[in-house]
Amino acid sequence: MTRLATRTDLNQLADSLRQAPAAGAAKPQIFVGMSTCGLASGAGKVYDAIAAALQEKGLADHVQLIKAGCVGLCFAEPTVELQLPNQPIVTLGDVTAERGRQLVDELAANGSFSNPLSVDNAIFKKQVRIALRNCGRIDPEQISDYLRNGGYQMLAKAVFDWQPQDVIDTIKASGLRGRGGGGFPTGVKWQAAQGAAGEIKYIVCNADEGDPGAFMDRSVLEGDPHCVLEAMAVAGRAIGARRGFVYCRAEYPLAVKRLGIAIEQARAMGLLGEKILGSDFAFDIEIKYGAGAFVCGEETSLIHSIEGKRGEPTVKPPFPAERGLWDASTTVNNVETFANIVPILEKGAAWFRSIGTEKSPGTKVFSLAGDIKNVGLAEIPMGMTIQELLYDIGGGSSDGKPIKAVQTGGPSGGCIPSIKFDTPMEYETLTALGSIMGSGGMIVMSEGTSMVKIAHFYLQFTCDESCGKCTPCRIGCKRLHEILDRILKGEGKPEDLTKLEELGNVIKDTALCGLGQTAPNPVLSTLRWFRGEYEECLKRGNRPPTYRIDPVKCVGCHACFKVCPANCIEGKVKQPHTIRQQDCVHCGACFKTCKFDAIARE
Amino acid sequence: MATAKHSSAAATAPATPGADTAKYQQLEAFLTGLKVDGADLAGRRAVLIPALHRAQEIFSYLPTEVQKFIAAHLNLHVSEVNGVVSFYHYFKTKMSGKHTIEFCLGTACYVRGAAKLIEKAESMLKAKLGETTTDGLFTLGSLRCVGACSLAPVVQIDGKTYGRVTAEQIPAILAEYQK
Amino acid sequence: MPFVNITIDDIRLQVPKDATILEAAQKATIKIPTLCHLELHNRQTVNQVASCRICVVEVDGRRNLAPACSTKVANNMVIRTHSPRVLKSRRVLLQLLLSNHPKDCLNCYASGACELQDLANQFHTDKNRFEGESSNFAIETSSAAITRDLNKCIRCRRCETACNDMQTVGVLSGIGRGFNMVVGPAFHAPLQDTQCVFCGQCVKVCPTGALMGKSHIDPVWDAINNPDKIVLVQTAPAVRAALGEEFGMEPGHTVTKQMVTALRRLGFDYVFDTNFAADLTIMEEATEFLHRLQHGGRLPMLTSCCPAWVKFFEHQFQDLLDVPSTCKSPQEMFGAIAKTYWAQKLGIDPAKIVVVSVMPCLSKKYEAARKELSSSGLQDVDYVLSTREIARMLREAGIDFLSLPAGEFDNPLGFSTGGADIFAVSGGVCEAALRMAAEVITGQPLETVDFEEVRGQRGLRHAGVEIAGKMVNVAIASGLGNARRLLEEIRSGKSSYHLIEIMACPGGCVGGGGQPFVDSKHEFEVIRKRSEAIYAEDAGKEIRSSQKNPYIQQLYKEFLGEPYGEKAHQLLHTGYTGREKL
Structure with missing residues (x-):
C-alpha cells in the first residue's frame, strides 16, 4: 500500500481501481455477507465452499468473490448476493455450503444462475440506502473497495476546495439530525464546536450502541468502516480538530477488528495522520473500548469513560462542544450520523432534504427484531409509517398473530400500540406518542405479549444500567421496578398505578442525564396505551385469566370449541357453550376467536 | 514514570512463582509499553481502561492484586482503579469456570x-x-x-x-x- | 456583559452572569434547599455533582427541572423556586432518599446536625409512599477513629470530594453502580486497612450520620467512675477556641477557664493541658531543627504533630520517611511524661493512670492506638474525646457550661506559654519553633515574638525569616492537598525550604475533624474567627516562648536532662513506617 502524497495520487488511484480489468463490472461478482450474524449462521463455511468450488472449476480469476458486510437481512443469514454483468443484483437467503457449491456449478455450466431462490425484493423496494449504501457491497477490509466507490473524495474536497465553514453550512442546510437518539441538528453542533474557545478540539464517534435490539451501528462499522473515518476527518477539518476517537462497545469484536484494519490502511495511505494528501491538515483516530455500561452512550458519560473514569454523567450545560474531553471542545456524533456526512457532501443539502420530511430530512436505519418475520436492518426515508415498515418491509409478525405494539428507542423509548401504526416516523411524532426515535431499535411484539412484563423488563434493564449517581434514577427506578414486580406477582394495590405515574413523571423531570430522564418511558407509555392490562393484573393478581361464556351473547357458532387446545369447551351448535373450568389452560384462544364478544376474561 | 514506581509495583506482585509470574510479566510489559508520562495524571488515567482490558485478557479476570498492580504502575489510587473496575460490567472480579x-x-x-x-x-x-x-x-x-x-x-x-x-x-x- | 437580568419568583434582579441559580436566589434572599452541594474554603473545593436533585427549580422554556446548584443564569431567565411542580418533585425525591434510610433519628449521633433530617422537618413528608428495598450494610467500625454506616449514606459524594480533591488522600471512590453503588474504599476494605488518615474532613462534610467519629464516651465514663483509676484529662489548644460554639456561643471566643471547671465537674482527677506538652514539643523540635541546620542534617525538616499528616506520608511518600521531625505529637508527649515523670513525682503506679485527651481531631484517636507510642511500657494515651464528644458528655451530665465559674489547670502539667496556644492554628507550630530557634541562634531575646509573615488563612504559604543575618525559608501547608505539593517538590529535589509545617486540616487544628459542626458555607469564616481567638489567647499570655515555661525547665532539670538528649529520645521521639497504598 503506497502513501498518497497528493490529491492527484488519490484521483489516479481511484481511476485505476475503477478501470482495472481485474475489478471491472464485466466479471460476475459474488458477495458473501460476513458480519456477526452471517458468521454466526455459517457464512464462513459458505465462503470457503464457494472459494474452493471456484478453484476447482478454474473460475477463480473470472469471478470476483467478496467478503462483504451485512445487507441487513439478518433473518435470512447467511446471505449471498450475485451480480452478473448488466443484470440486477440477486439476493439469496439461508445459503448453505452445499448451495454455494451448486451456485458455482451453475455458473460454470451456464454462465448464469438458474432459478435462484431469491429473497423477496419488496424488502429493498421501499428502502433508501444512504448510511448503509456500501454495506454488503464492498469488502470492508479493503480500502481499495471504498476508494473505487469514490471514497475519501469528500475529505479531499474539504481539505483542498472548501473552507471549513462551507462544510458546516452544507451540513446545516441538509437538516441532518443526530441519529443516536436526541435528534439534535448536527450542523449546529459542529458550528458550536468550531466557535468554541481553545486550540485543542476533539471529534468523537459514539459507537457504544447500547440499546438492546439496535445493531445498525455495528453493521455500518462491520460493513463500511471507512465511511465513518472519512466523515470524522471531514468533521475534524471543519471544526479544527486533529484527533478523533471511536468509542466502541467491547461486545463488538468484529466491528473493532475491521475498524482497526481500516484505520491502519487509511494511515498507510496518508488519509489519516500527518499531512493528509500532502496538505497541512493532520487528523488521526484511535479506538477506545467501552466496558459494558449502557450509560456511556450518554455523551458526558462517554467522555468520562474515554478519560478513564467511571462513566458517570455530568450536568449539561456545559455541552461537550464547549467543554468535553479533557475540558476541550468535543464533538460527539454517533456512527449513523457520520455515515450520512459523505453522501450529503457528495450530493448536496438539497438532495438530502428531498428525502424524508421537512423536520426530519433524510433516512433512518431501523433494526427490526422481536416477533417480526424479517428480522434485520431497514433504511427508510423519514416519514414512512410504522405500518409500512412493519408489514411491507418487516413482513408482519413472525408467528402470524397480529402485531400488538412496537417498542422504539430501546429502554429510553416507549411502546406504541397498533392503533398508532399509521403515524409517520419522525423525531417529533414519536415523542408525541410517548416514545422516542432513539437509535432506531424496533422491537416488535405480537398479540399475547404482556405489556406489564415488557415494562418490567425495561425497568430491570435500567436498574442494572443506572450509574447510581442521582437520586431519582438510583432509587426512583428501583421503586418503579419494585412496584411493577408487585403488580406482576399479584400483590399490586389500586393506588400503584397513580404511584407509577407520579414517580415516573418526577424521574423524567429531575434525573440528571438522558438515561434517567427517559427511563420511565416504557412504564408511562404502556400505562398510557395499555392501562387495561395493568388493571387486569391488579384485579387478577398472578392468577391466570379465567374465561367465561356469556350464555346470552353466545350464538353457538362453535368457533371456540374448535380452537380450544384443551377440549374443555362444551356445547352444541346454535346453543350457548360453556367452559369446563377445571380443564382450562387459560390460553385465551377462545377469547380471541369469538366474534360475538360473548367470552369474558377476568 | 519514575523507576521507583516500577519497583514498588513489582513488589505488589505475588512472590509465588508459577503461571502467575509469567502473567504479571506480560502485564508489566504491556504497561511499560504504554509509555505514559508520570507527571500527566490525565494521561495515566486515559490508559487505565485499556490496561484493565489487557489484564482481563491475560488473567481472565481482575483479582485484587492485579488491580493494585495496575494502580501502582499508573500511580493512581487503588480506590480509583477499583471504582472503575466495579463500574463496568465487562470487568470481572471473580474467577470463572472452565x-x-x-x-x-x-x-x-x-x-x-x-x-x-x-x-x-x-x-x-x-x-x-x-x-x-x-x-x-x-x-x-x-x-x-x-x-x-x-x-x-x-x-x-x-x-x-x-x-x-x-x-x-x-x-x-x-x-x-x-x- | 458581566451582569444579567433574571426574574426569580417574580423578583427581578441583576446578578453576575457566571452566577448559578442557587447563588442568584441567595441574592434574592430565597433559600433553595440543597443536600449534595458543598463549597469549602473559599471555593477552592466544590462538590458540584448535582446528584441529589433536591435543589431543582423550574426555568421557563426548559423541558425538565434544572438543578439550581449547577445551572448558570442566563439573561432574561425566569425561574420559579417553589411552584407546585418543584415542590412535588422535591417531596418525592426526599421520600425516595428516606425510603433508603434507616430513619432511626432518635438513636443517631447526627440527630440535630443532620441535613436530611432538617429537610424532612421542612417538608413534613408525612407517610412515605415509596418504601421498598433498603440498603443493609454492616456498620463498619474497624478503625479507632471513624465509623461508617452506609445505610445512612445518601450518595452525595461530599466525602469523596473532601477526601480526593481537598485532601488527595484518595481512599474514597464510588464503588459499584446503580442502587448498590456505595462511596467507600477499594474492594469495600475496612477503613483500618486503607490509606485513610482519619483527618475526619469527610465526617465534617457528611450531611447525615453515615460517617461519624468513633465514640470513646463510654470507656471514659467508666474510667472516671472507677475508684482504682486516676484519670487525667489533657485538652488540646484548638478545643478552647471552639467548645463554646457547642453551647450557642458565637465563634471566636476561647472558653479555657470554663472548660477547666467543666472538666473538673465531670469528675476528672486532674485537669491538665496539652499546651504544656506543646511547649515541650517546641523544646525538642526546635532543638532538632537547629541540630539539622547546624550539622548538615536532612532539610527541610517537617513538623510531625499532626497524626493524619504522619499517616499520609507513611502511605504516600514512603521514600521521604527521614524528612519529618522525629518528635512525637504533644498529645503523646503528654502521655509519656504523665506516665513517667509525673507518676514518679507523685509516687503513683503508672498502670493506674488513665490519660484522656480532648482533641479537635479524630486522627488523634488513631494515633493514641499506635502500638509504638508507649514509651512507659503502657500506651501513652488511653482515650481520646473530640470537641463534639466532650460537649456531649457535658450535656449528658447536665452541666450548664456558659454559667460556669473560671477554673485553673492543675500543675505542673497545666502551665503553658503563648507559643503552645498557637499550635491550634496553621503556622503556629512553625512560629513557636521560630520564637525559640531565633533566640537560641542569636542568644538574644526577640524584640517581638510575633512572626506575622507566617500567619494567614491561605492553605499554602511561604516566608523567609531572617535570623542573625541568615535567611530561614519556611513553608506552611494546611490541607493535605497543599501538603502534597510541598512533598512533591521535596521528592523532585526542588525544595529550598528549611522548615515546613503541615497540618492535615484546612486552617490547622481549629478546623479539625473533631470540632463542632459548622455549616460549610460559613466554615472559612468560622475558622478565621477561631484562629483570631487563639492569637488573642497567645497575646494575652505573660510568657509567650515555649523555652521560657518554668515547668518545662523544671522537667528537663529534674528528669529529662538535655533537650534532644538520650532520655528525651527515648520518651519523646518516635519513628515512621512505610504503609501499603490502598
Whole structure:
C-alpha cells in the first residue's frame, strides 16, 4: 500500500481501481455477507465452499468473490448476493455450503444462475440506502473497495476546495439530525464546536450502541468502516480538530477488528495522520473500548469513560462542544450520523432534504427484531409509517398473530400500540406518542405479549444500567421496578398505578442525564396505551385469566370449541357453550376467536 | 514514570512463582509499553481502561492484586482503579469456570424467550446467573445485547454463538462441553 | 456583559452572569434547599455533582427541572423556586432518599446536625409512599477513629470530594453502580486497612450520620467512675477556641477557664493541658531543627504533630520517611511524661493512670492506638474525646457550661506559654519553633515574638525569616492537598525550604475533624474567627516562648536532662513506617 502524497495520487488511484480489468463490472461478482450474524449462521463455511468450488472449476480469476458486510437481512443469514454483468443484483437467503457449491456449478455450466431462490425484493423496494449504501457491497477490509466507490473524495474536497465553514453550512442546510437518539441538528453542533474557545478540539464517534435490539451501528462499522473515518476527518477539518476517537462497545469484536484494519490502511495511505494528501491538515483516530455500561452512550458519560473514569454523567450545560474531553471542545456524533456526512457532501443539502420530511430530512436505519418475520436492518426515508415498515418491509409478525405494539428507542423509548401504526416516523411524532426515535431499535411484539412484563423488563434493564449517581434514577427506578414486580406477582394495590405515574413523571423531570430522564418511558407509555392490562393484573393478581361464556351473547357458532387446545369447551351448535373450568389452560384462544364478544376474561 | 514506581509495583506482585509470574510479566510489559508520562495524571488515567482490558485478557479476570498492580504502575489510587473496575460490567472480579455460558439479555432475546433458557440452564447446572458450578466447569453469565437479534434468543459459550436456541436444546449444547 | 437580568419568583434582579441559580436566589434572599452541594474554603473545593436533585427549580422554556446548584443564569431567565411542580418533585425525591434510610433519628449521633433530617422537618413528608428495598450494610467500625454506616449514606459524594480533591488522600471512590453503588474504599476494605488518615474532613462534610467519629464516651465514663483509676484529662489548644460554639456561643471566643471547671465537674482527677506538652514539643523540635541546620542534617525538616499528616506520608511518600521531625505529637508527649515523670513525682503506679485527651481531631484517636507510642511500657494515651464528644458528655451530665465559674489547670502539667496556644492554628507550630530557634541562634531575646509573615488563612504559604543575618525559608501547608505539593517538590529535589509545617486540616487544628459542626458555607469564616481567638489567647499570655515555661525547665532539670538528649529520645521521639497504598 503506497502513501498518497497528493490529491492527484488519490484521483489516479481511484481511476485505476475503477478501470482495472481485474475489478471491472464485466466479471460476475459474488458477495458473501460476513458480519456477526452471517458468521454466526455459517457464512464462513459458505465462503470457503464457494472459494474452493471456484478453484476447482478454474473460475477463480473470472469471478470476483467478496467478503462483504451485512445487507441487513439478518433473518435470512447467511446471505449471498450475485451480480452478473448488466443484470440486477440477486439476493439469496439461508445459503448453505452445499448451495454455494451448486451456485458455482451453475455458473460454470451456464454462465448464469438458474432459478435462484431469491429473497423477496419488496424488502429493498421501499428502502433508501444512504448510511448503509456500501454495506454488503464492498469488502470492508479493503480500502481499495471504498476508494473505487469514490471514497475519501469528500475529505479531499474539504481539505483542498472548501473552507471549513462551507462544510458546516452544507451540513446545516441538509437538516441532518443526530441519529443516536436526541435528534439534535448536527450542523449546529459542529458550528458550536468550531466557535468554541481553545486550540485543542476533539471529534468523537459514539459507537457504544447500547440499546438492546439496535445493531445498525455495528453493521455500518462491520460493513463500511471507512465511511465513518472519512466523515470524522471531514468533521475534524471543519471544526479544527486533529484527533478523533471511536468509542466502541467491547461486545463488538468484529466491528473493532475491521475498524482497526481500516484505520491502519487509511494511515498507510496518508488519509489519516500527518499531512493528509500532502496538505497541512493532520487528523488521526484511535479506538477506545467501552466496558459494558449502557450509560456511556450518554455523551458526558462517554467522555468520562474515554478519560478513564467511571462513566458517570455530568450536568449539561456545559455541552461537550464547549467543554468535553479533557475540558476541550468535543464533538460527539454517533456512527449513523457520520455515515450520512459523505453522501450529503457528495450530493448536496438539497438532495438530502428531498428525502424524508421537512423536520426530519433524510433516512433512518431501523433494526427490526422481536416477533417480526424479517428480522434485520431497514433504511427508510423519514416519514414512512410504522405500518409500512412493519408489514411491507418487516413482513408482519413472525408467528402470524397480529402485531400488538412496537417498542422504539430501546429502554429510553416507549411502546406504541397498533392503533398508532399509521403515524409517520419522525423525531417529533414519536415523542408525541410517548416514545422516542432513539437509535432506531424496533422491537416488535405480537398479540399475547404482556405489556406489564415488557415494562418490567425495561425497568430491570435500567436498574442494572443506572450509574447510581442521582437520586431519582438510583432509587426512583428501583421503586418503579419494585412496584411493577408487585403488580406482576399479584400483590399490586389500586393506588400503584397513580404511584407509577407520579414517580415516573418526577424521574423524567429531575434525573440528571438522558438515561434517567427517559427511563420511565416504557412504564408511562404502556400505562398510557395499555392501562387495561395493568388493571387486569391488579384485579387478577398472578392468577391466570379465567374465561367465561356469556350464555346470552353466545350464538353457538362453535368457533371456540374448535380452537380450544384443551377440549374443555362444551356445547352444541346454535346453543350457548360453556367452559369446563377445571380443564382450562387459560390460553385465551377462545377469547380471541369469538366474534360475538360473548367470552369474558377476568 | 519514575523507576521507583516500577519497583514498588513489582513488589505488589505475588512472590509465588508459577503461571502467575509469567502473567504479571506480560502485564508489566504491556504497561511499560504504554509509555505514559508520570507527571500527566490525565494521561495515566486515559490508559487505565485499556490496561484493565489487557489484564482481563491475560488473567481472565481482575483479582485484587492485579488491580493494585495496575494502580501502582499508573500511580493512581487503588480506590480509583477499583471504582472503575466495579463500574463496568465487562470487568470481572471473580474467577470463572472452565467454560462461560452467557445468555443475551437484549430485548429481542427476552421477547423470544431467553428467560426460559436461563431457567433451564440454572436448574440443570444448579447454579444461578453470575455463579460458577461447584465442579468449576461452567460459569453462568449474562450478555448485553450482542446485536445478533435475528438469532434471538442467543447463547454464547466461550464466545461461540448459538442462535435461535430453545430450552430443549440446552442439554445437548451443554453436553458438548461436559465431555 | 458581566451582569444579567433574571426574574426569580417574580423578583427581578441583576446578578453576575457566571452566577448559578442557587447563588442568584441567595441574592434574592430565597433559600433553595440543597443536600449534595458543598463549597469549602473559599471555593477552592466544590462538590458540584448535582446528584441529589433536591435543589431543582423550574426555568421557563426548559423541558425538565434544572438543578439550581449547577445551572448558570442566563439573561432574561425566569425561574420559579417553589411552584407546585418543584415542590412535588422535591417531596418525592426526599421520600425516595428516606425510603433508603434507616430513619432511626432518635438513636443517631447526627440527630440535630443532620441535613436530611432538617429537610424532612421542612417538608413534613408525612407517610412515605415509596418504601421498598433498603440498603443493609454492616456498620463498619474497624478503625479507632471513624465509623461508617452506609445505610445512612445518601450518595452525595461530599466525602469523596473532601477526601480526593481537598485532601488527595484518595481512599474514597464510588464503588459499584446503580442502587448498590456505595462511596467507600477499594474492594469495600475496612477503613483500618486503607490509606485513610482519619483527618475526619469527610465526617465534617457528611450531611447525615453515615460517617461519624468513633465514640470513646463510654470507656471514659467508666474510667472516671472507677475508684482504682486516676484519670487525667489533657485538652488540646484548638478545643478552647471552639467548645463554646457547642453551647450557642458565637465563634471566636476561647472558653479555657470554663472548660477547666467543666472538666473538673465531670469528675476528672486532674485537669491538665496539652499546651504544656506543646511547649515541650517546641523544646525538642526546635532543638532538632537547629541540630539539622547546624550539622548538615536532612532539610527541610517537617513538623510531625499532626497524626493524619504522619499517616499520609507513611502511605504516600514512603521514600521521604527521614524528612519529618522525629518528635512525637504533644498529645503523646503528654502521655509519656504523665506516665513517667509525673507518676514518679507523685509516687503513683503508672498502670493506674488513665490519660484522656480532648482533641479537635479524630486522627488523634488513631494515633493514641499506635502500638509504638508507649514509651512507659503502657500506651501513652488511653482515650481520646473530640470537641463534639466532650460537649456531649457535658450535656449528658447536665452541666450548664456558659454559667460556669473560671477554673485553673492543675500543675505542673497545666502551665503553658503563648507559643503552645498557637499550635491550634496553621503556622503556629512553625512560629513557636521560630520564637525559640531565633533566640537560641542569636542568644538574644526577640524584640517581638510575633512572626506575622507566617500567619494567614491561605492553605499554602511561604516566608523567609531572617535570623542573625541568615535567611530561614519556611513553608506552611494546611490541607493535605497543599501538603502534597510541598512533598512533591521535596521528592523532585526542588525544595529550598528549611522548615515546613503541615497540618492535615484546612486552617490547622481549629478546623479539625473533631470540632463542632459548622455549616460549610460559613466554615472559612468560622475558622478565621477561631484562629483570631487563639492569637488573642497567645497575646494575652505573660510568657509567650515555649523555652521560657518554668515547668518545662523544671522537667528537663529534674528528669529529662538535655533537650534532644538520650532520655528525651527515648520518651519523646518516635519513628515512621512505610504503609501499603490502598
